[in-house]
Amino acid sequence: MNSTRSRTAAPPKRPFLMAAVASILFCPPVLAANQNDVSRWIGGTASAQPQGFSRGDPLTLTWSIVPDSTTIFGAAGEPTSGSGLVALLDAELGSGPGGTDLTLRPWFSRFSDSFNRFSEVAGLTYLYEPNDDGNTVGGIAPVSPFGSLGVRGDVRIGGHPVDGQSDTNILAYNYFPNNGDMVLDTDNSNLFGGSNSLAFRNVIMHELAHGLGLRHVISTGTGGGSFLLEPNLSTAFDGPQFNDILLLHRGYGDVNEKSNAGLGNDTSALATDLGAIVSGGTISIGNDARDLVVGATEVDFVSIDDTTDTDFFSFTVSDAGTIDVLVEALGPTYNAGPQGVQGNPNPPQDSFDASMRSDLTLTIFDVDGTTPLATINNGGLGDDELASAIALSAAGTYFARVTGVDNPDGLQIDTQFFGLTINFNASLGASPVPEPATAGLFAIGLVISLFARRRTA
Ligand SMILES: [Ca+2]
Ligand SMILES: [Ca+2]
Ligand SMILES: [Ca+2]
Ligand SMILES: [Ca+2]
Known part of the structure; x- marks a missing residue:
């Protein structure tokens, strides 16, 4: 039913990481099919990581929502343009008391619940960073800087028009580590503005997983499961499923x-x-x-x-x-x-x-x-x-x-x-x-x- 809704993850934006990630992004065909391994964060976080950045080490990330008009690079082929995410969600779901404290918005919990869910099931800690200085999101060059406490989050969320609500319908895309930034398609106002918080949260959580270095998994046919990291949106479940949590661990x-x-x-x-x-x-x-x-x-x-x-x-x-x-x-x-x-x-x-x-x-x-x-x-x-x-x-x-x-x-x-x-x-x-x-x-x-x-x- 949702086969036209696809989500893609854009390439990383930091040139000095291109070589490190390229072997994963453009992996050659393999005879024995296997899930892609997790390409986890290896540095660049606002918070110190007491155990470092090796596989299996816990990770603390901050997240922020970019102010409207923040430039978002068109990484999925769409025009580069300013973020309009806050305005969209305010118009569709209400602005509460308004102002700059986004935690008071009626839609804020759709984000925070999604981040908190990941913190519940793996060695992840997500902290909301209330500040975001509006640096450009995405792009190969110029690149936006790493997260910084009191300045901007590690994972920065914005939205602008990508490809409309039909045909090749991208709902959102996300940068892999060490970037993690998330771009929602504000053309999909019926999804992100809709009353169905489950669909909204499953999109956010799917993209969050990309921001942690998880790639799409295909699981169909006899013995197939229904996982959050499958390419198409599903509301048959809520949040990460068995294979998703396995990869987070x-x-x-x-x-x-x-x-x-x-x-x-x-x-x-x-x-x-x-x-x-x-x-x-x-x-x-x-x-x-x-x-x-x-x-x-x-x-x-x-x-x-x-x-x-x-x-x-x-x-x-x-x-x-x-x-x-x-x-x-x-x-x-x-x-x-x-x-x-x-x-x-x-x-x-x-x-x-x-x-x-x-x-x-x-x-x-x-x-x-x-x-x-x-x-x-x-x-x-x-x-x-x-x-x-x-x-x-x-x-x-x-x-x-x-x-x-x-x-x-x-x-x-x-x-x-x-x-x-x-x-x-x-x-x-x-x-x-x-x-x-x-x-x-x-x-x-x-x-x-x-x-x-x-x-x-
Ligand atoms: Ca242990
Ligand atoms: Ca353990
Ligand atoms: Ca779209
Ligand atoms: Ca044994």
Whole structure:
């Protein structure tokens, strides 16, 4: 139904990055179709990045809306002209109290909700920059400068006429890192001015993903999914879907990689705290990565973004006892491939098994965070790892560490979602529960349910 609506991403505008990005932009045909890897931000941000700019490192970006009349270069073949985005949205959706504080506009939340959604599911932090000095958006030369705190955002949003509302209908386009600027087609007033915030937000979030270095993915036919990064607008879902979040983690890690003021969770001292587990109790995370469809409120995704990632988790018990810890390699199988380059047909899609991207290892550490109590790597790619009946000698805070080794196949997306489930049973006599027989039966039931969640692949 929306087949005439296409969205394209324009080439980067910074000449000194052209060479670095050209191999990705103009990649030669490949025999084994594969999704394009994420070409993430490697510098130029207004905010400092505590872990740097390597794959899987978290990223903080600022965003601003350019003032109307800001020059926007015509990167999709349209005339260069001044931005009219604020005027369009004010006319269509209302201007509230007006003025220069755009956060008071009734349409502001369509942008902020979109940025915040990305911050919920990956190692990304988006901050609104209220200032924008109106420097030119886009173009090869002159280029607009990088983001700067108090001056302009890293991701700058404007809009001007591109190609009307029909025929070759571009809704918006976006620059890849290290630029990220977004241009909406103000000709599409029926979309950006319409009451359907979902369509609006899905366009914004699709473009945001381009601004993070994600390219279009084609996923059709048997086993095909419905992803935000497919070239045509869909309102069948709200925001990033399984494959989209996988790629966000590939570039910027999971949400825990931005914890501890951006230092992540790669050591026991920085472990992600899962809290207390009572005797007979269970704690589990990562469970939203079990299927393709992602609801708008799902946020429970953790991953090993590649071989260099380590994920530490801590948990606290109030007695001596035993734990069972299960790590599951999660993810469905679906078709995915790249879009054809510059009008060429789409290459054939591969069947992509998202549970086979990294061979996971589980290690349990004592309260010092350094003495291993158990290291489990019995299975290979796609297999779960179970640390069973590990004795904890006293009350305290213990640690579980998940690491992985990339799948050595030719596919580049070696990011593995996982689930981590910990079940604790206090030693008989150590627990204040007055009837240990009852507690024991309860514990058996929990162990059975734990096993029932294991994959059979
Ligand atoms: Ca258009
Ligand atoms: Ca991680
Ligand atoms: Ca980590
Ligand atoms: Ca393994």
